Amino acid sequence: MMLGRVIGEVWGSQRSRQLGPQKMLLIAALGPPDGDGRRRCTGRVVVALDDIGARAGELVTVAWGSGARSVFQAPENRDVLADAAVARIVDGTSAGRE
């Protein structure tokens, strides 16, 4: 899983049936805390499915790869094809200030 910050949303009316009905969020990957304890964006951005309602600016964890579909409710998730999904909205971490 990766720690990231929601920076936007992607809309597409033409989408694969296998993508699922979830929202697509733009999420910037965050690096380790620097000297003053803040995490900065690494410049890498991923599009992740979201069904828990994460909003812009919020810190989230993102599940990767073939495990991403496990974030969603079974058995509907069996048909979902996605390599990234928002797993939880983070309140805080002990390794650095957000």
Add this chain to the structure above:
Amino acid sequence: MILGTVVGTVWATKKNPRLENLKLVIVRPDFWHEPSHDVAHLVAVDHLEARAGQRVVVCVGQPGRWIAGDPRVPVEASVMAIVDRVEGDAEVAP
């Protein structure tokens, strides 16, 4: 998934039989999330008839392989959506 722009199409006469009837497009990624994948272009399976210049969302890796319903298809990237609009940080969402 990653956000990218379709820049072209790939045709091939001689190809793996499992690639028959699959349309392949060339996508220039706007961002990457895996350093190991950090290449300038990506060839992805496209079922949505994406055209050059359109922005798309591409699923990579094993989930991208299942798009054709057969895990033995030798691909690892699929176009999942054609983007209408991106809203967010102006610096990363042109």
